Amino acid sequence: MAKNASKGASRIRVGVGGWTYEPWRNNFYPAGWPHARELEYAAGKLTAIEINGTYYSTQKPASFAKWRDDTPDDFVFSMKASRYSTNRRELATAGESIERFIGSGISELGKKLGPIVWQFMPTKRFEPEDFEAFLALLPHRVDGLALRHVVDVRHPSFKVPEFIALLRQYKTGVVYADTDEYPSFADITSDLVYARLMRSQADVDTGYGASSLDRWAQAAKTWAAGGEPADAPRVTSTPAPDTPRDVFIYFISGAKERAPAAALALLQRLL
Template structure:
């Protein structure tokens, strides 16, 4: 049976207050609350800056043992071509404390990272230096990389996995013969408020569901990760729950919990 991890691209969104998080929940408790409803999330903040060790340790302690993270790799590694070795060493050392709960690392390249000999060398050098037992998920944002013969030189579908990206202007590629798939439902950057569903993405969702249906019949496929970004439809917790429901995967109804919290608050107000 194919294992499916479904979650959101991040958890620290103030727009979720009152819609996913209880209205008065402090940001320091967001992750532990999120982990009551989902068993997986993506960490995007590590792309911009290295968190201090106390922050990483808090992530570890805020979630149960079976919770999993994918960690977006620091942009000093992907976007700069100088001192890759040193940047990788520092990054992996900082993440080491979280390793027991890390599913893999997301290696995301910018749109201007086109398929050239120099860029290919940069990519393979990074992969060589990422000495971790965890999977490396490689995401391209330029279509010149999507040549199966080229991809087969560094994608093995288990340790190094191609990301299937649903983002404006990018072709969503599903390579054959991968045992692990990583699907990122990103959307575009037009939406700026993230507290409700604001657009129809049924065609894409149906395509992903058909893929999952077909993989259930393929014994070589072991695991699928599905990440919803707020930009995809406007409110990724609802996306993730609806997708779990459609797959027949058990889920917790966060709306019911919010209703209970509101009733509790109203009851307390009666005594003021």
């Protein structure tokens, strides 16, 4: 099996957030590796990367095109959407900001364009009508490319069945955050699973211990096959359709210097 750790219609992709990080040099990246070619190297070892810079500032179409050309044909980028769309009192007013982000050139990624993550501040509470208005603003296509959306909510008020029902209605995914800092949602609300693993430890060579990586590998396989891990923290007991789905797992935060090693160790378990 190819390094994508995938068969058939479903795919399991594993990666990290970004590719420019000083502690990865002479660690993940070989000593003396050119900084300008770090994406090329990372994409040759991993199967996906979450772009974080798009959350903070608008990128140029030429940048997306370069990232597309610097990566293998079967590589995928997830990306955080602009914070100006989500960090606001009334989400229903985000239409212009959303359009500006979607039209910023992300379609240059072509078939390498993966899920778009809309991340909300930990102080943002769940207000059903306003949040539904936001979901209704998310476009389904750009320049002929289908778009898939995922929300990353961080306030405990979202841990209610009404929130999960809205996501299923709008076919929007939800981030499963492996952390005690924010609420975790393992409910399947769209045709994908998006997990951000945030417990990497500096004193563990692979960030996560062997038994934890074994459990995540099994969970990824179960999700991809259309099932749901029995111990996953769900808000509702309503099962998702038993159909194959795409799985995206990113090692984010925690001891970030260990993220590439954790991703590589998980990929090995998926072969």
